[in-house]
Amino acid sequence: MPDTLVTAAAPPVDLEPQLLALGRELSERRSPLHAATRGAYDRAMALAASDPQLRAALFRLVDVAPACAGSAELAEHLAAYLEELDEPAPPVALGTRAATSPLARRATGRVAATLVRSMAGRFIVGESVAAAAPVLGRLWQRNTAVTVDLLGEATVTPAEGEAYARRCHEALISLTAASKAWPERPLLERDGIGRLPRVNLSVKVTALTPLTRAEAPDRGRLDAARHLRALLRRAKELNAHLHVDMESMASRELILELVLDLLDEPEFADGPSTGLVLQAYLRDSEELLDRILERTAAAQRAVPLTVRLVKGAYWDHETIEAAQNGWTPPVWTDKAESDRCFERLTRRLLDAHPLVRTAIASHNLRSVAHAVAYARHVGLQPRDFELQVLRGLGDDLQDALAAAGLRGRTYCPVGDMVAGMAYLVRRLLENTSNTSFLASRASGSDLEELLRRP
Amino acid sequence: MTDFRNEPFLELRRAHERDRLIAALDAFDAAPPIEVPVIVGGERRVDPTAASVDPGMPDRVVAAATTATPAEVDAAVEAAGAAARVWGGMPAAERAAILARAAGELRSRRYELAALAVRECAKPWVEADIDVCEAIDFLEYYSRRAVLLDAGPELIQLPGERNTLHYRPRGVSAVIAPWNFPIAIATGMTAAGLATGNAVCLKPAEQSPACAFALVEALERAGVPAGAIALLPGEGDVGAALADHPGVHTIAFTGSGAVGLEILRRAAEPRDGRRHLKRVVAEMGGKNCLIVDADADLDDVVPAVLASAFGFAGQKCSAASRVLVHERVADVLSERLRGSLETLLVGQAETFGTDVPPLIEGASRDRVERVVAEAVQAGAEAERVRRLPDGDGFFSAPTVVFGAPPESFVVREEIFGPVVTVEPVASVDAACDIVDAQAHALTGGLFSRNPRTIAAVARRTPVGNLYVNRGTTGSMVGRQPFGGNRLSGTGTKAGGPDYLLHFVEPVVVTENTVRHGLAP
Numbered sequence: 013m014p015d016t017l018v019t020a021a022a023p024p025v026d027l028e029p030q031l032l033a034l035g036r037e038l039s040e041r042r043s044p045l046h047a048a049t050r051g052a053y054d055r056a057m058a059l060a061a062s063d064p065q066l067r068a069a070l071f072r073l074v075d076v077a078p079a080c081a082g083s084a085e086l087a088e089h090l091a092a093y094l095e096e097l098d099e100p101a102p103p104v105a106l107g108t109r110a111a112t113s114p115l116a117r118r119a120t121g122r123v124a125a126t127l128v129r130s131m132a133g134r135f136i137v138g139e140s141v142a143a144a145a146p147v148l149g150r151l152w153q154r155n156t157a158v159t160v161d162l163l164g165e166a167t168v169t170p171a172e173g174e175a176y177a178r179r180c181h182e183a184l185i186s187l188t189a190a191s192k193a194w195p196e197r198p199l200l201e202r203d204g205i206g207r208l209p210r211v212n213l214s215v216k217v218t219a220l221t222p223l224t225r226a227e228a229p230d231r232g233r234l235d236a237a238r239h240l241r242a243l244l245r246r247a248k249e250l251n252a253h254l255h256v257d258m259e260s261m262a263s264r265e266l267i268l269e270l271v272l273d274l275l276d277e278p279e280f281a282d283g284p285s286t287g288l289v290l291q292a293y294l295r296d297s298e299e300l301l302d303r304i305l306e307r308t309a310a311a312q313r314a315v316p317l318t319v320r321l322v323k324g325a326y327w328d329h330e331t332i333e334a335a336q337n338g339w340t341p342p343v344w345t346d347k348a349e350s351d352r353c354f355e356r357l358t359r360r361l362l363d364a365h366p367l368v369r370t371a372i373a374s375h376n377l378r379s380v381a382h383a384v385a386y387a388r389h390v391g392l393q394p395r396d397f398e399l400q401v402l403r404g405l406g407d408d409l410q411d412a413l414a415a416a417g418l419r420g421r422t423y424c425p426v427g428d429m430v431a432g433m434a435y436l437v438r439r440l441l442e443n444t445s446n447t448s449f450l451a452s453r454a455s456g457s458d459l460e461e462l463l464r465r466p
Numbered sequence: 467m468t469d470f471r472n473e474p475f476l477e478l479r480r481a482h483e484r485d486r487l488i489a490a491l492d493a494f495d496a497a498p499p500i501e502v503p504v505i506v507g508g509e510r511r512v513d514p515t516a517a518s519v520d521p522g523m524p525d526r527v528v529a530a531a532t533t534a535t536p537a538e539v540d541a542a543v544e545a546a547g548a549a550a551r552v553w554g555g556m557p558a559a560e561r562a563a564i565l566a567r568a569a570g571e572l573r574s575r576r577y578e579l580a581a582l583a584v585r586e587c588a589k590p591w592v593e594a595d596i597d598v599c600e601a602i603d604f605l606e607y608y609s610r611r612a613v614l615l616d617a618g619p620e621l622i623q624l625p626g627e628r629n630t631l632h633y634r635p636r637g638v639s640a641v642i643a644p645w646n647f648p649i650a651i652a653t654g655m656t657a658a659g660l661a662t663g664n665a666v667c668l669k670p671a672e673q674s675p676a677c678a679f680a681l682v683e684a685l686e687r688a689g690v691p692a693g694a695i696a697l698l699p700g701e702g703d704v705g706a707a708l709a710d711h712p713g714v715h716t717i718a719f720t721g722s723g724a725v726g727l728e729i730l731r732r733a734a735e736p737r738d739g740r741r742h743l744k745r746v747v748a749e750m751g752g753k754n755c756l757i758v759d760a761d762a763d764l765d766d767v768v769p770a771v772l773a774s775a776f777g778f779a780g781q782k783c784s785a786a787s788r789v790l791v792h793e794r795v796a797d798v799l800s801e802r803l804r805g806s807l808e809t810l811l812v813g814q815a816e817t818f819g820t821d822v823p824p825l826i827e828g829a830s831r832d833r834v835e836r837v838v839a840e841a842v843q844a845g846a847e848a849e850r851v852r853r854l855p856d857g858d859g860f861f862s863a864p865t866v867v868f869g870a871p872p873e874s875f876v877v878r879e880e881i882f883g884p885v886v887t888v889e890p891v892a893s894v895d896a897a898c899d900i901v902d903a904q905a906h907a908l909t910g911g912l913f914s915r916n917p918r919t920i921a922a923v924a925r926r927t928p929v930g931n932l933y934v935n936r937g938t939t940g941s942m943v944g945r946q947p948f949g950g951n952r953l954s955g956t957g958t959k960a961g962g963p964d965y966l967l968h969f970v971e972p973v974v975v976t977e978n979t980v981r982h983g984l985a986p
Contacts, residue, residue: 072915075763075915076761076916079761079915081794088916092916092917092918095918165765166769169802169805169808170805172805222806223809225819226478226479227479227484227591227592227819228817228818228819231811231819262479265479265481337474337477338471338473339474339475434765
């Protein structure tokens with residue numbers, strides 16, 4: 013990598029010693045609790061990560077599972093996917109043979125269905141908010157806040173948009189009820205600026221409207237505005253936090269303008285607490301942050317906007333779409349560029365305190381340690397910034413954060429199997445990519461390597 | 467020469483690109499209607515007698531076109547015959563360089579040309595831009611392929627003889643172009659003829675003469691010699707006179723089945739003074755089926771059906787016309803399709819976000835309305851978009867027809883409008899039987915997540931282009947060579963590696979190199 017980039021990306025002061033110490037501390041604190049349940053899953057993921065074809069077969073199986081009527085049909089699909097492998101690994105070849113007789117096929121299908129269900133169970137907290145509530149309560153008890161994401165099928169009709177909005181309202185109401193029983197957790201409930209809501213819901217704008225058109229952001233924006241406005245009112249009434257997720261480029265302008273416009277409306281000047289997402293993998297993410305900060309400063313709301321900084325989950329989609337249309341990819345093509353951008357944005361966001369609240373959402377130990385080190389450097393208390401992880405991917409990091417006295421929040425998807433598959437495939441993709449933190453852990457890379465400056 | 471790459475689409479998700487297009491349209495609207503001449507042997511005659519209008523606002527005249535006379539058709543073919551000898555004698559690489567310059571001319575005017583397609587044919591922006599890109603692609607792709615073709619294929623060589631195969635231009639190509647891809651298809655057929663060294667007489671659709679004129683201007687500026695390209699605007703009689711002309715060697719036609727069959731029939735008839743067989747490259751209609759298996763991801767199926775059936779108001783020969791859906795998911799898919807109809811914005815092509823623009827002319831609209839009314843009379847249920855724009859644009863409501871009798875017109879015939887039928891089937895095999903029973907075989911679609919099913923359908927489908935787990939429209943030059951089988955066309959693949967073979971004649975030269983028993 014060119015020296016100039018390293019220099020440009022480096023913090024103004026040398027945070028490296030503190031950063032390394034923090035990284036080691038968090039790594040040591042990673043709870044052994046989850047290790048027991050992780051063995052088989054990790055082996056499966058490591059196998060998938062080592063063989064791209066096998067990985068594709070596995071994802072296709074997960075993807076099709078909810079559409080299959082019964083285990084025989086699932087086994088038929090599994091056999092067809094395995095046939096496509098150039099050189100089936102020995103246990104896989106066995107699977108192909110096993111799927112040939114009807115009896116064996118049903119047995120294989122049941123095993124596959126169990127496998128898919130257990131994967132889903134790892135990432136998805138429950139089929140409904142009611143089913144998920146006890147898990148959320150336990151997390152809170154362990155000093156970890158949560159945000160709930162309602163999984164759903166794609167919204168292609170207005171009725172589906174209405175239904176999703178209704179589910180969001182119901183979730184806000186039932187989470188509010190459930191959270192009343194939660195014990196006090198001072199670190200999670202107040203920062204230097206003010207109160208932090210217990211109830212935190214993440215919403216997807218493309219699930220609120222079927223009118224997402226990349227070349228016409230206004231269509232979806234106008235349609236989604238009525239639903240989102242109603243949800244903001246509900247959140248305000250219940251003292252809940254509403255976080256609007258970012259998705260692919262097709263909806264980016266729509267979502268950004270929608271949220272910033274709504275927050276300009278007088279009725280939301282004094283609440284609710286609201287959040288946006290910034291994706292560090294976008295080449296123009298710094299300009300987006302400029303826009304967000306400018307608009308936020310101008311809005312002068314009583315409750316600051318929360319910005320969740322993520323790397324971004326649609327890298328493959330954006331890259332493929334750009335290649336097919338002849339465009340420059342909107343995302344960094346080199347992972348290290350994303351990581352450096354993530355650190356630049358982290359510093360800018362923390363510098364902007366208290367104009368915005370910052371939530372650093374990453375499982376990259378280096379990124380997390382960097383954020384904590386920089387926050388300390390600029391004099392922020394642990395309660396003044398948040399660290400977020402995903403359910404199923406960041407469980408041990410989440411416990412390490414809590415143990416280190418840091419304010420953590422876990423992103424908890426809720427929904428049934430059919431609805432959850434697209435999410436699940438994205439997570440598995442992330443979990444088995446060669447460059448992922450977890451893959452490096454599985455392959456035994458040492459800690460210093462993980463903490464190395466990108 | 468660099469490798470071929472598709473021309474990048476405009477990134478219309480970025481506001482500044484949209485702003486540039488709006489500015490181009492404003493400039494276009496501020497100018498007077500385009501005067502389209504007859505161009506014969508490099509000479510222009512302007513005497514407008516026909517107009518093309520904006521289908522969204524028929525009072526707005528887009529272009530005033532001069533109609534070619536029978537004498538001009540004769541003169542154009544004669545001049546083309548003479549020019550073909552010069553143009554055809556030029557090295558293929560030189561012709562390719564000129565065509566690449568023409569591509570550059572189109573590229574430098576791409577915003578303006580997209581605006582023209584928006585106005586003259588009511589192509590919504592995204593598709594108007596794609597039309598310009600495809601035109602550029604055809605020029606770039608065929609010029610490269612022509613250079614490769616010029617080298618000739620390898621033949622078996624034995625001692626004492628030298629065998630060579632060369633492809634020669636056939637002479638004069640008549641290009642009879644449609645309005646639905648007003649720049650792209652006219653350019654594709656013309657570029658194929660020119661790249662291989664033929665002279666081309668282009669008869670554009672009467673609905674889109676200005677788009678064709680833009681192409682001819684680009685070719686002229688790039689250096690295609692006078693006479694090697696003629697522009698003959700007019701109605702069907704001009705096309706018929708051109709196709710019938712004894713001096714024409716190849717006819718490249720894209721349009722309706724009735725006209726295509728008539729061209730094929732007349733081309734086969736011997737005429738006075740003709741010393742060649744006419745070759746016809748015909749791309750005609752389709753009745754395209756999209757098969758949805760029980761394991762399909764309906765989240766993907768619904769948007770694909772909407773785009774394939776209603777994009778450009780269904781006025782594509784590749785448009786999906788029948789959805790054959792596995793009975794296990796038929797109810798769910800039908801329900802979601804019904805609901806999703808409301809999401810379609812029927813509107814002016816110039817409005818970003820318009821999903822369904824007006825039809826090309828009033829007669830088309832009336833025909834579609836008749837088909838829907840007849841389907842309802844025959845007992846079918848028609849779910850239609852309720853909100854249509856005001857004004858006298860040729861709008862027709864996007865329609866999903868359920869329960870149409872198998873023998874009804876809406877199920878059997880190409881409609882070329884925003885209408886799609888949904889028919890439950892017992893299995894994918896049953897759907898394939900239906901496809902197999904059709905006379906048309908242009909495009910087909912399949913949504914399935916089972917590789918075995920995909921392989922089985924690919925093996926047995928008669929269609930020219932099968933699209934799996936995506937919509938049935940939007941073929942790309944060099945990536946999805948396009949063309950139909952059976953009554954859909956002559957089996958030729960536009961934008962494919964073998965398309966140019968239809969514009970050339972192979973000549974094999976065999977030389978005995980033995981002298982007194984001695985071979986070099």
